[in-house]
Every structure is written in structure tokens, then in C-alpha cells.
Amino acid sequence: MKTVISNVIEKPISGEWGNDGGNIKVLRSTNFTNEGYLNLNEVVTRDIDHRKVESKKLIPGDIIIEKSGGSPNQPVGRVVYFDEVDTYLCNNFTSILRPKTNKIYPKYLHYILFCNHKLGGTNSFQNKTTGIINLQLNRYIEEIQIPLPPLPTQKKIAAILDAADAYRQKTKALIDKYDQLAQSLFLEIFGDTWTNPKGWKVMLVEEVSNNKKHSIKAGPFGSSLKKEFYVEKGYKIYGQEQVIKDDLSFGDYYIDEKKYKELENCKVSEGDVLISLVGTYGKISVVPENFEPGIINPRLMKISPNRNIIRPDFLKLLLQNSGAEIQMKNQSRGGTMDIVNVGIMRKIEIPVPPIELQNKFAERAQLIEAQKQQAQVSLQKAEDLFNSLLQRAFKGELVE
Numbered sequence: 001m002k003t004v005i006s007n008v009i010e011k012p013i014s015g016e017w018g019n020d021g022g023n024i025k026v027l028r029s030t031n032f033t034n035e036g037y038l039n040l041n042e043v044v045t046r047d048i049d050h051r052k053v054e055s056k057k058l059i060p061g062d063i064i065i066e067k068s069g070g071s072p073n074q075p076v077g078r079v080v081y082f083d084e085v086d087t088y089l090c091n092n093f094t095s096i097l098r099p100k101t102n103k104i105y106p107k108y109l110h111y112i113l114f115c116n117h118k119l120g121g122t123n124s125f126q127n128k129t130t131g132i133i134n135l136q137l138n139r140y141i142e143e144i145q146i147p148l149p150p151l152p153t154q155k156k157i158a159a160i161l162d163a164a165d166a167y168r169q170k171t172k173a174l175i176d177k178y179d180q181l182a183q184s185l186f187l188e189i190f191g192d193t194w195t196n197p198k199g200w201k202v203m204l205v206e207e208v209s210n211n212k213k214h215s216i217k218a219g220p221f222g223s224s225l226k227k228e229f230y231v232e233k234g235y236k237i238y239g240q241e242q243v244i245k246d247d248l249s250f251g252d253y254y255i256d257e258k259k260y261k262e263l264e265n266c267k268v269s270e271g272d273v274l275i276s277l278v279g280t281y282g283k284i285s286v287v288p289e290n291f292e293p294g295i296i297n298p299r300l301m302k303i304s305p306n307r308n309i310i311r312p313d314f315l316k317l318l319l320q321n322s323g324a325e326i327q328m329k330n331q332s333r334g335g336t337m338d339i340v341n342v343g344i345m346r347k348i349e350i351p352v353p354p355i356e357l358q359n360k361f362a363e364r365a366q367l368i369e370a371q372k373q374q375a376q377v378s379l380q381k382a383e384d385l386f387n388s389l390l391q392r393a394f395k396g397e398l399v400e
Contacts, residue, residue, distance in 0.1 A: 002148060002396075005097075005140070005142075006141040007103070008109065009097045009099055010100060012096065012097055013095060015092040015095060016048050016090075016091070018048035019048075020047065022047025022048060024087065025086065026088070026089050027043065027064065027090045028044065028093065028094070029068075029069050030042070031080075032064075036080055036111075037080060040084075052089075053089065057089055058082045058088045058090065059082075062106075064096060064097075065077060065097055065135070066135070067093060067094060068133070068134050070126065077122030077125070077135045077140070095137060108158040111158060111393060112146045112147070112394055115391060147394070147396035149396065153399050157398050161393060164385055165386055168382035168386050171375060172379060175375045189357065193351045194321060200352060202351050203349070204348065217266060218341065218342050219266055219296040219297045219301070225297060229255050229259050230255065231255060234257065235260040235292075235293055236251070237254065237295060240276045240283070243276045243300060247285075248291055260294075260295065264295075268293075268302060271305065272287040272302045272312070275340070276299060277339060277341065281339065281340045282320075284316045286313055286316050301342060301345060310355070311358045311359070313362060314361070318350045323349075323350075327348050327349065328344065
């Protein structure tokens, strides 16, 4: 049996924003995660009339839907499940969908709507006005059909999905713990590299490069690397998208051998440290042992470290440290966005412990990383299982 969403919910409750001040907690789309949960770390408080608070406050089992916002890569219409006991409202870019509990189990409805958004079900209900993407909520709830098995079956489906989701969340938490363990190990051995309590020698980034020509080099000027030079296969062009993801296997822009030789001073080598320069600046990747030969584009810089002084992976950690980030932020400049350039990067100061101590840390950190990699494999399996069960539930195939 199927039904439209409007048949199993009360009339949607619009959000409120109120006025500055006050102590009423208001949830925004910035409190949404992409996994259907609320993030309550930064909840704003507003001054809202008590009558509106009483008529519009959330109750456990409500589903909050995002009706304004979104982007080309993230369609509007995300949903989160509300199960808090304190008084909250949602803002006017969102609405409350309150399930009719005699017809539908709230957690079941949440999973169905969550899956529908993941599968692109809200795409055809979007419109764009003044640069903002909006969800045509009334059309959406009147036209989208969802499977509606008996209530006991809905509860069973929700329990299966809860268990699968708990498994993937537990695995994610394990990965976070490995990251925390690596950070604790770093602090134990080296201390806070911003305050430098252990008194390590402080050097400039240019002093830890390999002193060869082009050891610190930004990508070529845009006129040297126009899109008309791109080919289907050849030498790879590394850009910010790879470094932001910290995955150099990503991306498929290439130039031919002739253009590569013209721009060979921008080529990457194993162990080079790549840094994003514009907008999302300061993101860092290290070129691994196995990589596609290629060059960096104008939004990247490469540093070829002197490995007798500093390990590439250790330089990455130092440049991601708050001290280096603060220096970059203080010196970055730009019109509409901040920019880091070669001149700035050369003069960034970093503490440099003995290479023997860096190697000791790397050996121990690699053991942690190996465990983390195993957890990431488990996480992918957990994600695949959850998504498979979710889609089967949306098709009405999870429980016969």
C-alpha cells in the first residue's frame, strides 16, 4: 500500500525567527547534518512571543524539513529527526512535519523521507528565486507517494534501520578515536608546536625546502593553462579539489606531453607537499609514492622538503597546526577572498624537532593509521549496508 505524505502528517508547522535577544532556542538548517541528525553545538536563542512558542514548539518524533537553502550539489529538502525534551522551535527556512502516529511510526517516516532526498526525490520540487533554492513543500507532500505497511511492520523496519545506522555511527566514532589518538601521540612527543614548550629549533619553511630550483613553487599563470589545452588522457592537472579531499587519485583533467614539458617546473614529485592557495586555503596533501605524473594548477603550491631536515608527512602536520594556520591567516590577503602565496609561505615559522624523533613518531603513527584504514573499510561496508536497507525500505521491499 502507498500513500502521499500529506495523508500521514498534520498540517506543516512553519518556523519562527522572532527578534534579537531572548532565550528561546531556534534550530536552523546549519544545525542539520547530512545524516538526518541534529547538531546542537551552536543553537541560537531568540525573543519569540510565548503564544507562538506554545503553538510551534517541537515535540519528540517531529521531523524538520529544510525548505530553503540547498545548492547544486546538495538539493534542498534535507530532513532531521527531533527527539529532544527541551523547548525548541525551528526557523522560517524550515518546517515541522508532525506524523499522525495512528497512521505512521515517526522514525519510519523519517527514514523514508531521508532516503527520498538521498535518491533525488526533492529535485523536481525545487525553484530558485533571488539566488535562493526553495522547496515547494505543499506540492511535495501532496505528490510524493511513500510505502505504508501496517504500523507493526513500520516499527520493525525502523528497528532494522536503527541497528544498521548504529553500526555505521559506532564505526565512525572509532575512526574519530584513532584521529584523537594520533593527535595525543603528537602532543606527547612534541608538545604544542605553537607555544613550543620543548624549545625545538624554529625555522622558516624556505629553510626546510630542498634548496633546489622550484622547491617552493605555485602553479602556472592561468594563461599558460587554459582549458583549451586539456586532453582526455596524458599528464594529470592537480588542483584544489584533490587537496581539499586529500585524495590525489580524484579528478580527471590532463594535458599532453608537449604542454607538460613547457610547464615542467610545476610538476609534482613523490613527497611534495601540496597546499591550496585561494578561498579554502591551507588545505594540504602529500604526493604518495604511487601517483600519476602531472603538474599543479594555479590554485596550488608545492613544497619539496629537505628530507634530511623534515619528513613530508611531518611538514604537513606542522602546516596544519594552529600556529602555522594563524600565521597564514594573519598574512593572507585578497579582494573577495583570502589568498596565500609563495612569499607568505616561505616566511611561515615552524618548530623542527630532530629527524630521528620525527621518524619515531611516524613509525607509531603508521600503526595507528593502519588500524584506522581497517576501520574505514568497515565503515564503507556499514555505509553500503545501511544504504541498501534504506532503499529497500523506500521500495517497500525490506520487510514482506
